[in-house]
Amino acid sequence: xxxxxxxxxxxxxxxxxxxxxxxxxxxxxxxxxxxxxxxxxxxxxxxxxxxxxxxxxxxxxxxxxxxxxxxxxxxxxxxxxxxxxxxxxxxxxxxxxxxxxxxxxxxxxxxxxxxxxxxxxxxxxxxxxxxxxxxxxxxxxxxxxxxxxxxxxxxxxxxxxxxxxxxxxxxxxxxxxxxxxxxxxxxxxxxxxxxxxxxxxxxxxxxxxxxxxxxxxxxxxxxxxxxxxxxxxxxxxxxxxxxxxxxxxxxxxxxxxxxxxxxxxxxxxxxxxxxxxxxxxxxxxxxxxxxxxxxxxxxxxxxxxxxxxxxxxxxxxxxxxxxxxxxxxxxxxxxxxxxxxxxxxxxxxxxxxxxxxxxxxxxxxxxxxxxxxxxxxxxxxxxxxxxxxxxxxxxxxxxxxxxxxxxxxxxxxxxxxxxxxxxxxxxxxxxxxxxxxxxxxxxxxxxxxxxxxxxxxxxxxxxxxxxxxxxxxxxxxxxxxxxxxxxxxxxxxxxxxxxxxxxxxxxxxxxxxxxxxxxxxxxxxxxx
Amino acid sequence: xxxxxxxxxxxxxxxxxxxxxxxxxxxxxxxxxxxxxxxxxxxxxxxxxxxxxx
Numbered sequence: 402x403x404x405x406x407x408x409x410x411x412x413x414x415x416x417x418x419x420x421x422x423x424x425x426x427x428x429x430x431x432x433x434x435x436x437x438x439x440x441x442x443x444x445x446x447x448x449x450x451x452x453x454x455x456x457x458x459x460x461x462x463x464x465x466x467x468x469x470x471x472x473x474x475x476x477x478x479x480x481x482x483x484x485x486x487x488x489x490x491x492x493x494x495x496x497x498x499x500x501x502x503x504x505x506x507x508x509x510x511x512x513x514x515x516x517x518x519x520x521x522x523x524x525x526x527x528x529x530x531x532x533x534x535x536x537x538x539x540x541x542x543x544x545x546x547x548x549x550x551x552x553x554x555x556x557x558x559x560x561x562x563x564x565x566x567x568x569x570x571x572x573x574x575x576x577x578x579x580x581x582x583x584x585x586x587x588x589x590x591x592x593x594x595x596x597x598x599x600x601x602x603x604x605x606x607x608x609x610x611x612x613x614x615x616x617x618x619x620x621x622x623x624x625x626x627x628x629x630x631x632x633x634x635x636x637x638x639x640x641x642x643x644x645x646x647x648x649x650x651x652x653x654x655x656x657x658x659x660x661x662x663x664x665x666x667x668x669x670x671x672x673x674x675x676x677x678x679x680x681x682x683x684x685x686x687x688x689x690x691x692x693x694x695x696x697x698x699x700x701x702x703x704x705x706x707x708x709x710x711x712x713x714x715x716x717x718x719x720x721x722x723x724x725x726x727x728x729x730x731x732x733x734x735x736x737x738x739x740x741x742x743x744x745x746x747x748x749x750x751x752x753x754x755x756x757x758x759x760x761x762x763x764x765x766x767x768x769x770x771x772x773x774x775x776x777x778x779x780x781x782x783x784x785x786x787x788x789x790x791x792x793x794x795x796x797x798x799x800x801x802x803x804x805x806x807x808x809x810x811x812x813x814x815x816x817x818x819x820x821x822x823x824x825x826x827x828x829x830x831x832x833x834x835x836x837x838x839x840x841x842x843x844x845x846x847x848x849x850x851x852x853x854x855x856x857x858x859x860x861x862x863x864x865x866x867x868x869x870x871x872x873x874x875x876x877x878x879x880x881x882x883x884x885x886x887x888x889x890x891x892x893x894x895x896x897x898x899x900x901x902x903x904x905x906x907x908x909x910x911x912x913x914x915x916x917x918x919x920x921x922x923x924x925x926x927x928x929x
Numbered sequence: 930x931x932x933x934x935x936x937x938x939x940x941x942x943x944x945x946x947x948x949x950x951x952x953x954x955x956x957x958x959x960x961x962x963x964x965x966x967x968x969x970x971x972x973x974x975x976x977x978x979x980x981x982x983x
Contacts, residue, residue, distance in 0.1 A: 414956060444937025451944070635930035638938040688952035694945045702941070847959060 409478075409582040410675050416587040418685050421672050422692035423590040423757030425663040426597070428514065430697040431751065432726040434657055435705040439637055439718040441653045442644030447698075449645070449654035454694070457655060457865055460858045461664040461822060462690050463850060464829040466682035467842040469673025471833070475925055478674040479769035480667050481909045482916070486925050488832045494913045498905040499821045500667025501769055504762035505905075506813035506898055507666075509792030510806045511762065512574065515755035516566035517547060517727060522748035523566070530731050531741050536713075539728045548800035552890070555797050567793065571786075573756065578763045579782045582675050586760050593753045594692075600750035601700040607743050608633075608708045614736065616714070628714065633707030636718065652872040655865070660815075661697055662690060663761070665822030671765040683846040696754075705730070712736045723803075726751070763789075773912030788901075795897060799890045808894035811881050819870040823863060830859035 411417040438446040472483025481497030524530040532538040546563055548554035555561045577585040613629040644650045663669065673682060709717035709725065712733045720729050734744035763785060770781040799805035829838050835855035842850055884891045916922055 414959070418956065444934055444941070447937055447941045451941075631930045634938065635934050638941075639931050639934035640937050684952065684955055688949075688956055691945065691949040691952045695949045698945045699942050702938075847955060 410677060411680075412583040412587055414680070414685065416583070416591055417672065417676065417680075418688045418692070419590040419594045420586050420757075420761070421663075421669060421685070421689035423594055423754075424666075424668050424672065424761030425661065425689065425693040425758075426594075426696045427511075427754050427758040428518075428722070428726065428751060429657075429661050430693065430754070431601075431701040431705055432722045434661065434697045434701050435637065436718075436720065436722060436725055437653050437657050438702065439706050441647075441650040442641045443636070444638040444640035445642050445644055446650060446654060449651045450658060453651075453655040453658040453865075454690075456857065457862060458658045458662045458664060459687065459690055460854050460862055461826065462662060462669065462686045463683060463842060463854070464825060464838065464858055465664060465669040466673045466686040467838055468825070468829055468833065469670040470676045470678070470680065470682050471841050472670070473674030473676060474678045475928055476921060477772065478671060479772055479912075480670055480765060481769060481912060482772060483670055483674060484828065485913075485916070485922070487828050489922070489925065491913065494909045495906055496824050498902065498909045499817055499824065500670060501766050501905050502898070502902045503665075503667050503813055503817050503821060505766050505789070506792065506809055506901060508759055508762040509789055510796045510809050511755065511759050512570055512789070512793055513563075513567060513796050513806070515752060515759055516563060516570045518748050518752040518755055519570055520546065520563055520566040521727065521731070522745055522752055525734075525741055525745035525748060528741060530744060531735055532731075533735060534732070536728065536732050539731045542731075543723075543727045547803070548797070549803055550801065552799050552801040555800055564797065567797065570756070570759075571790065571793070574759055574763060575782055575786055577760055578767060579778060581778070582764070586764065589760070590757050593757050597750050597753045597757075598696075598700075600746045600753075601696070601704065604743055604747050604750070605700060605704050607737070607739070608704050611708075611711060611737065614711045626714070628711045630707055630711060633710040634703070636710040636715070637702065637706040648872065649876065652869060652876065655869045656873065659818070659822070659869070662693055663758075665818040665825065666762075667765045667821060668761045670825070671768055672761065674768075679845040681845050681847045683842055683850055684848045687848070708733050708737075769908070769912070773908060773915065775915065792897070792901075795894075799893070801890070804884070804888055804890045805894045808881070808884065808891045809898065811877065812895055813898050815873065815877075819866060819873065823866050823870070826858060826863045826866065830863065835859050 411420070438450075468483060468487060472478070472486045475486045477483050477486055479497065480500030481494035484493040484497040484500075487493070521530060530539075530542070532542065544550055545560070548560065548563070555563060577589050579585065580588075609630055611630055613627045616626045616628070659665065669686075676682065705725065706717055709720070709729050713729055717725070717729060730747065731744065734740035734747070737743060766785055767778075767781050770776050770784055771778065774781075776784065796805050796809070829835075833841070835858060838858070839850065839852075839855050881891075885895060
């Protein structure tokens with residue numbers, strides 16, 4: 402029997418690379434990475450960071466690309482199907498549902514943050530975000546804009562302007578996803594990625610050419626302190642070697658690499674499944690990874706903290722991701738010459754970075770609905786639109802202190818990702834096997850993976866992953882367990898994840914029966 | 930900015946720029962797509978279900 406697939410494929414070699422890089426490049430590159438670096442030893446942070454990139458990030462990427470193409474050439478694009486081609490066991494399709502629930506849940510809150518970026522870009526265009534030097538003004542604007550003061554605030558009359566931006570963002574995402582892999586995602590990433598790079602380079606040039614900022618002079622008072630861009634770069638890059646002795650630094654670096662590259666998201670495996678048998682995965686995977694690193698280290702590392710330090714001083718290093726991105730940086734743009742224009746460019750870039758990522762979160766689930774339930778594109782998009790709208794509506798309603806968003810991010814966007822990554826290394830290293838994996842990876846490859854990487858994937862990467870997982874549970878787990886016990890919104894959010902996972906498990910069961918009846922499993926066995 | 934700060938920044942940014950340049954050089958100088966591949970060029974492939982949505 403002929404292997405049945407969606408028939409969709411990437412149009413060009415560079416298109417798939419840009420799409421995967423677009424999936425990885427997001428707010429974390431520009432906001433999370435600089436914050437993590439400055440809080441964990443500055444320049445010294447780069448040592449555990451690059452170690453994690455080499456031991457964890459790049460090998461996992463190659464494994465995911467390889468397994469994705471392996472499943473795709475056997476007629477499956479969704480993780481339950483791809484896992485079933487690698488591990489011919491009824492459990493495989495259920496394990497694959499973790500690769501669906503992660504992007505699905507993350508999309509539900511990520512699209513809200515994406516809408517904040519669009520909203521901020523718009524308010525720079527209209528000038529409403531040029532509020533002068535008072536930091537409290539920006540905090541007030543952000544709190545009101547995202548409804549952080551109370552639950553249900555954004556649904557009250559006159560307070561829900563962010564909902565319009567969420568509507569626009571949803572519409573854009575679903576139009577592009579409806580158009581398909583090549584015409585939608587690939588075409589969009591092919592122009593969005595260069596525009597993002599251009600915007601970021603413009604902002605970088607602006608930051609690097611800023612005159613020294615003299616604190617106090619804006620209010621007409623005596624100059625208390627003068628800070629140049631070199632002071633800002635020093636704040637970001639001067640190494641504090643003592644931090645290397647702190648396990649927390651190594652944990653933070655590994656966590657940053659892990660989340661930044663989108664490994665364990667269920668996205669790469671889906672995107673790679675649309676490759677042809679002869680398409681390269683080794684060079685493509687490395688190129689997408691290196692592009693992500695370019696945006697993170699070369700742009701994020703040189704822009705965000707140096708600019709924030711110049712205008713805000715050492716307080717710039719104490720901000721969380723949202724505080725840095727949506728409170729501190731608007732304050733910086735207000736003090737910067739031509740700040741309104743550069744503020745617009747910055748948030749436009751963040752919006753593009755976010756949309757290329759959110760698109761990649763929808764595609765794995767669309768692929769599963771299509772091939773698992775046999776629904777057509779229209780029906781799949783409508784079905785997914787309804788589910789994600791309910792989830793995003795939940796996040797928007799429970800906006801107080803962003804507890805719902807934070808809880809979903811920890812349990813689905815952190816814990817489940819580690820679990821999926823461990824499952825994937827098990828699938829690659831122990832089920833598919835490193836000999837078969839190496840052979841499969843090098844089919845059509847334009848560069849070779851060093852042999853030791855295969856052994857690393859089998860033995861070192863799983864242990865490294867487990868160590869980080871335990872570290873995260875040890876350091877962050879108690880806080881979230883306590884929140885779970887005391888906050889009903891946190892409990893509701895965890896329940897929401899469990900219901901979604903349960904729903905997907907039922908769908909995986911239905912899909913498995915359909916694939917069995919259609920003889921698709923037999924086709925896999927014959928192809929072995 | 931201390932000399933060690935400069936060193937960390939230059940090595941980090943330089944390594945990433947080197948890697949990304951190497952990768953793009955390799956990708957952009959690969960041989961053109963073969964004729965047999967062009968016969969099934971994905972750009973020619975319509976999303977199969979759009980024509981028959983229901």
